[in-house]
Amino acid sequence: MSREKVSYYDKNWQEYDDWYDTHQAIYQSEIKALERVIPSGRGLEIGIGTGRFSFHFSVRFGLDPSFNMLKLAMERNIKVVQGFGEILPFKNESFHFISIVFTIELIADPLCFLKEAVRALKKNGTLILGIIDRNSLWGKFYKQKSAQSKFYTGFHFFSPEEILEIYQNINVEFKEAYQTLYQPPPNIIDLEEPKRGFGQGGFVVFKGIKKE
Numbered sequence: 001m002s003r004e005k006v007s008y009y010d011k012n013w014q015e016y017d018d019w020y021d022t023h024q025a026i027y028q029s030e031i032k033a034l035e036r037v038i039p040s041g042r043g044l045e046i047g048i049g050t051g052r053f054s055f056h057f058s059v060r061f062g063l064d065p066s067f068n069m070l071k072l073a074m075e076r077n078i079k080v081v082q083g084f085g086e087i088l089p090f091k092n093e094s095f096h097f098i099s100i101v102f103t104i105e106l107i108a109d110p111l112c113f114l115k116e117a118v119r120a121l122k123k124n125g126t127l128i129l130g131i132i133d134r135n136s137l138w139g140k141f142y143k144q145k146s147a148q149s150k151f152y153t154g155f156h157f158f159s160p161e162e163i164l165e166i167y168q169n170i171n172v173e174f175k176e177a178y179q180t181l182y183q184p185p186p187n188i189i190d191l192e193e194p195k196r197g198f199g200q201g202g203f204v205v206f207k208g209i210k211k212e
């Protein structure tokens with residue numbers, strides 16, 4: 001866990017959140033992709049930030065180390081806890097689903113981080129990961145951007161194949177993925193419908209089920 005990265009989000013929470021208002025087609029297309037995989041039940045987002053995505057869904061709980069990001073999530077009626085995903089303050093098998101969106105990229109040890117998430121998932125619970133596909137145009141765009149924008153400093157971008165391999169190593173069975181963002185970066189004009197699978201869109205959401 002990097003306190004330096006977190007403090008950047010903590011200082012620039014407003015700029016982070018405002019970005020979604022000025023990039024509505026991206027934001028709404030990503031919401032449509034997440035809609036396909038987020039189930040009902042007691043749900044937690046780890047690295048919830050300002051709650052931009054979760055407040056659209058049935059996600060009622062959020063965890064993040066940044067107090068200022070969480071303040072806005074709280075205003076969006078999400079029950080928040082300040083903390084790190086590496087050491088979740090929840091008992092085993094507490095949630096029906098856990099989502100992690102645009103966060104795994106900045107975690108020093110993603111495997112340990114995800115194992116901790118799986119610990120807090122009920123058996124047959126759903127793990128959702130939202131990433132920028134490293135191999136897509138968007139992945140290449142954000143990799144370049146990570147040299148200039150502190151929001152993305154130190155980001156490690158994943159390929160879909162790597163996520164599938166990680167799922168195998170954390171006792172989660174991959175079920176399906178949806179993708180969006182086919183128009184090229186830096187912005188899109190038209191709202192997009194998600195397509196099943198990966199390999200074409202810049203943003204990919206993965207759904208997996210915790211095995212018995």
Ligand SMILES: C[S@@+](CC[C@H](N)C(=O)[O-])C[C@H]1O[C@@H](n2cnc3c(N)ncnc32)[C@H](O)[C@@H]1O
Pocket residue numbers: 001002005006009046047048049050051052053063064065066069083084085086100101102103106107
């Ligand atoms: C790029 S933002 C994504 C926020 C939100 N998921 C979204 O999609 O808008 C990454 C978030 O991860 C949080 N974060 C950083 N390190 C973390 C850690 N070790 N555990 C949990 N969250 C962390 C940051 O504070 C920040 O709010």
